[in-house]
Amino acid sequence: MTQPQHAARTIITIEHAGEHVDSTVTIQGWLYNQRESGKLLFPIFRDGTGVLQGVVSQKEQPEAFEALKGLTRESSVIVTGTVRAEARAAGGFEMHISGVEVVHRVSDSEPYPIQPKEHGVDFLLDRRHLWIRTPRQAAILRIRAEVERAARNYMDGQGYTLTDAPVFTPAACEGTSTLFEVNYIDDQKAYLTQSGQLYVEATAAALGKVYTFGPTFRAEKSKTRRHLTEFWMLEPEAAYAHLEDMMQLGEGLVSAVVRSVVKNRPRELATIQRDVAKLEKIVPPFPRVTYDEAIKVLQKAGNPAKWGDDFGGDEETIISKEFDTPVIIHRYPAAMKAFYMATDEQRPELSLSFDMIAPEGYGEIIGGGERQSNYETLLKRLREHNLPEESFQWYLDLRRYGSVAHAGFGLGLERTVAWICGTEHIREVIPFPRMLYRVYP
RNA sequence: UCCCCGGUAGCUCAAUGGUAGAGCAUUCGGCUGUUAACCGAAGGGUUGCUAGUUCGAAUCUAGCCCGGGGAGCCA
Helix, strand or coil: CCCCCCCCEECCHHHHHHHHEEEEEEEEEEEEEEEEEEEEEEEEEECCCCCCEEEECCCCCCHHHHHCCCCCCCCCCEEEEEEEEECCHHHHHHHEEEEEEECCCCCCCCCCCCCCCCCCCCCCCCCCHHCCCHHHHHHHHHHHHHHHHHHHHHHHCCCCCCCCCCCCCCCCCCCCCCEEECCHHHHHHEEEEECHHHHHHHHHHHEEEEEEEEEEECCCCCCCCCCCCEEEEEEEEEEEHHHHHHEEEHHHHHHHHHHHHHCCCHHHHHHCCCCCHHHHHHCCCEEEEEHHHHHHHHHHCCCCCCCCCCCCCCHHHHHHHCCCCCCEECEEEHHHCCCCCCCCCCCCCCCCEEEEEEEEEEEEEEEEECCCCHHHHHHHHHCCCCCCHHHHHHHHHHCCCCCCCEEEEEEEEEHHHHHHHCCCCCHCCCCCCCCECCCCC
């Protein structure tokens, strides 16, 4: 409106505002909030990269003042002004506004529903498509993107090749109770994958060191802050690899990801007020305890756990509180692990498995281990678990043709991001969470 | 599936058997350095639904619906 028609504009994003002090620039964004003080307005703009306070006086910039006065929250605006260092403004910079173009004005009769104050979870989740505009949510999503980028960089750097796994699968990977069933072509049944692992075992035999990274689905009726029905998993698998190799890869991956977030997303970590000192402590090697030792730690802490019990959230928290970094628990009893897990030759009652537990009570972020490479043993396990042999013939082929020791793990992306961000709930770290009884928006 | 907690104005909550309220948001007015600005005024309600107890129910009882947290299971 008040912008000169033919002026050459320097369009910047708010994250770079500090590089343009004392020059006139233009930002394209939305009105996040506005305070009025008589003949002064203090609008706060956001553009997805950050927020920037503006200031405009009625006396000095009457046109810009009128354009902004009474403007509704989340109206889209293109604003031109001079960036000044300003200690009184949040973030340390402020824009002295000279031109305002209101691109779209939010109606007075239907004001933007999300206010800069406390809201209930249900209300926010119903409006997740708008909630993600909130600076805190936007910062979390940018950190998630950094985690994904850093994880892929690390895996690629370690010589692993990304091999995407299918989402439709013919049968369960571990059991049948937790699968989403879908009608495939001509009344054939298919399921949404709960893990890409079986497929990555095949591609590992083809390419050596591989990983898959994609969505997985669990139809479990879990209603907790650690569960989603649709979540993303990064699953490496390597031929000729053993348990020890995967424990090292896991701690290398997790610490590289954390380091990358600390280095590349300091603004976002500040926005969400994450204690960065805690993240800076995440350096390999991570402490390792065997299942046997973990039981002793629990009993010492007064927990009634006994050998053979699986660990729930309480048990994980007790163990993880002993350390500042994630902790690896390895060699769980074979009975509590999946049919494809290899067993310890020295102690056949143990599986060559490991979990990585995040600090601060965020629970298991990695689960994996060495796979059963012997045809006869694997077939026996399949039958013991009452799994449909027909559906697993291709998987058994991997043990018929050049079977080798191999190992891998699955890293839960959302639990990892939730821990790195310190969020209350895992649902905040995925753009559109899918949870029990919630598929909208 | 089981256990626990909750549902009152657009939002966050108060009212524990006796006239349904506050803050924020919205509208109007005031304020030249605000930080979820502040000050004044106005509008805004089938207290999740159904039945019951009672002179009287947001409040007590039963059933149902919806949501949250946890268990199991897992990343």
